[in-house]
Amino acid sequence: MTVKELYEKLDLKQLVEGDFSREVTGGYTGDLLSWVMARLPADAAWFTVMGNVNAIAVASLADAACIVLTDNAGLDEDARQRAEQQEIIVLSSEKNSYELGARLAELLKE
Amino acid sequence: MSTLHFDYVVPGDDFTQAGAASSDVKRKLKKIGCSSDVIRRVAIAMYEGEINMVIHAGGGTAHVEIDPDKIYVALEDHGPGIKDVSKAMQEGWSTAPDNVRSLGFGAGMGLPNIKKYSDVLKIDTEVGKGTTLHMTVFTDRSKAGGD
Numbered sequence: 001m002t003v004k005e006l007y008e009k010l011d012l013k014q015l016v017e018g019d020f021s022r023e024v025t026g027g028y029t030g031d032l033l034s035w036v037m038a039r040l041p042a043d044a045a046w047f048t049v050m051g052n053v054n055a056i057a058v059a060s061l062a063d064a065a066c067i068v069l070t071d072n073a074g075l076d077e078d079a080r081q082r083a084e085q086q087e088i089i090v091l092s093s094e095k096n097s098y099e100l101g102a103r104l105a106e107l108l109k110e
Numbered sequence: 111m112s113t114l115h116f117d118y119v120v121p122g123d124d125f126t127q128a129g130a131a132s133s134d135v136k137r138k139l140k141k142i143g144c145s146s147d148v149i150r151r152v153a154i155a156m157y158e159g160e161i162n163m164v165i166h167a168g169g170g171t172a173h174v175e176i177d178p179d180k181i182y183v184a185l186e187d188h189g190p191g192i193k194d195v196s197k198a199m200q201e202g203w204s205t206a207p208d209n210v211r212s213l214g215f216g217a218g219m220g221l222p223n224i225k226k227y228s229d230v231l232k233i234d235t236e237v238g239k240g241t242t243l244h245m246t247v248f249t250d251r252s253k254a255g256g257d
């Protein structure tokens with residue numbers, strides 16, 4: 001599935017634009033950045049409440065397809081700017097990481 | 111391709127700038143056509159090293175050499191040094207302060223991640239003088255040899 005399909009089917013909000021045609025091949029949930037960096041698969045949608053500039057760096061360096069900020073977690077202004085510079089798509093939802101991850105897993109099985 | 115050399119200064123105590131060097135190396139590797147797996151491994155290992163230098167050592171320097179068959183990164187700081195390297199290599203062991211943990215770091219994954227993503231890791235450290243990490247990522251991991 002593409003980021004665009006993820007955005008539509010999970011009813012997400014868009015905080016930072018990017019290449020919505022990018023493929024999403026999996027997902028990962030976590031908030032400890034080093035932990036996430038060790039395990040986040042490339043091309044995964046990353047569900048997290050960490051909306052700081054370091055989260056953008058982790059998504060970029062680990063090659064995530066996009067960040068999804070869950071539980072309506074905020075995106076810092078410097079993180080927004082960094083995401084725009086590095087072309088990291090940032091989406092958002094009021095739902096929690098568990099609900100969104102479970103839904104993504106269902107969608108990827110279809 | 112001859113060896114490409116790059117040097118960076120990693121500023122201390124500035125988490126907003128941490129990752130600038132590894133991001134630049136990532137861009138350079140992408141430009142010369144490295145595989146995405148190699149780019150990812152170098153970027154993650156180097157970023158963890160940068161973060162460690164910011165958290166523990168007040169910054170430092172990064173030296174990068176890019177060859178057709180390997181990428182070598184040396185991260186040098188003049189911080190406090192690592193008292194117990196074997197403990198620091200254990201997942202979950204951390205001496206990071208609380209303000210660092212609130213940013214999402216300090217999970218005790220820094221050096222273990224670097225070891226996991228690089229093919230060769232050598233640590234030169236002396237308490238009170240500083241630490242230099244030497245990490246190598248081979249472009250063909252099957253040639254890494256037993257690590």
